[in-house]
Amino acid sequence: MTSSSDQDLVVETVRDILAAHEPFVLTPERTWDEGLWKALVDTGLTGVGIDEEAGGSGGELADAVAIVRTLAAGAAAVPVAEQLLVAGPALHAAGLAAPSWEVPIGVAVAPSVAATADGDSFLLTGTASGVAWAGVAAQVAVLAGGADGPVLALVDTAGLPVDPAANLAGEPRGTLTLDATPAVGARLTTAQADGFRARYALARSVQIAAALEQVLAWTVQYAGERQQFGRPLARFQAIQMELAEMAGEVTAVTALTDAAVQAMDRGEGVVLAAAAAKVRAGAAVEVVARLAHQVHGAIGFTQEYRLHHLTRRCWSWRDEAGGELEWSRVLGAGLVAGGGDALWGALTRAV
Numbered sequence: 001m002t003s004s005s006d007q008d009l010v011v012e013t014v015r016d017i018l019a020a021h022e023p024f025v026l027t028p029e030r031t032w033d034e035g036l037w038k039a040l041v042d043t044g045l046t047g048v049g050i051d052e053e054a055g056g057s058g059g060e061l062a063d064a065v066a067i068v069r070t071l072a073a074g075a076a077a078v079p080v081a082e083q084l085l086v087a088g089p090a091l092h093a094a095g096l097a098a099p100s101w102e103v104p105i106g107v108a109v110a111p112s113v114a115a116t117a118d119g120d121s122f123l124l125t126g127t128a129s130g131v132a133w134a135g136v137a138a139q140v141a142v143l144a145g146g147a148d149g150p151v152l153a154l155v156d157t158a159g160l161p162v163d164p165a166a167n168l169a170g171e172p173r174g175t176l177t178l179d180a181t182p183a184v185g186a187r188l189t190t191a192q193a194d195g196f197r198a199r200y201a202l203a204r205s206v207q208i209a210a211a212l213e214q215v216l217a218w219t220v221q222y223a224g225e226r227q228q229f230g231r232p233l234a235r236f237q238a239i240q241m242e243l244a245e246m247a248g249e250v251t252a253v254t255a256l257t258d259a260a261v262q263a264m265d266r267g268e269g270v271v272l273a274a275a276a277a278k279v280r281a282g283a284a285v286e287v288v289a290r291l292a293h294q295v296h297g298a299i300g301f302t303q304e305y306r307l308h309h310l311t312r313r314c315w316s317w318r319d320e321a322g323g324e325l326e327w328s329r330v331l332g333a334g335l336v337a338g339g340g341d342a343l344w345g346a347l348t349r350a351v
Helices: 004-019 034-042 061-073 080-093 190-225 237-265 271-301 307-319 324-336 340-350
Strands: 105-118 121-132 139-146 151-156 173-187
Touching: 004 034, 004 061, 061 080, 061 190, 061 237, 080 105, 080 139, 080 151, 080 190, 105 151, 105 173, 105 190, 121 139, 121 151, 139 173, 139 190, 151 190, 190 237, 190 271, 190 307, 237 271, 271 307, 271 324, 324 340
Parallel strands: 105 139
Antiparallel strands: 105 121, 121 173, 139 151, 151 173
């Protein structure tokens, strides 16, 4: 088990790297922070949580989560959450070795993509939309459909046509067209496929929780510094109530996200815990982002100010890897699956 001091060192290392890479507005010409990625590679942080025998840097899930949280709070434009919390663990569990953890790996949930066995590998045919970091990722971990059940495949994107698109924050979310594209892969059970989707949702929840914590911290700081009618904004009762409401939302999201991470670390079923975290994170985005911009006033809407780097990401992440409605249905179905006698136990385990 990694000690808290070791995790603190990891976080400080990431913060030191971030200090040299300020967030910027993503554009079609500059879709990610390649310099930041290289700095993370040089320190071995793009393989944390992945066993050394699989080419990773070792470490535990908590270390990977700490890295993802720190980068999310810093509005880092790199696919680390997808690599450390979704693609890496899923590929390793399926016995699929990535060529290198030093190149970015994206993620796609594409059940409409058909995976056909071709000897020891698969041929993928179909369209994968909303692919995280399409056009940036050298490989993409695709959860595809198959005649005999779901398939997890690792696709080399070199030469593949990409229809570029981006989320509200400008992060690449393009479409890959696959036409009998060869890929290494492994068949998954339905439970394993559900676990992959849950990991993806939890990764977004981890990012949202960290970003909302930073938004809250900035808003509290601004309210304490900004003078209105001869006193700080934080002295006004209406502002105090808004800050308290923001704090309550952030605390709830952080608690549920941490609980889901702990469940995954213990090897327990993560689907319901991840569903609860994603639903709560999505609901909190609307409240925290709205109140943060309300407290900041006009300056919060300017591109030159730092707030939008996080609020636009939160609005985007809220809808990715499944929105609140989708995961609410998963959560509700899971909670009642065991019948009335098991409902309370299921509730306490999930939330």
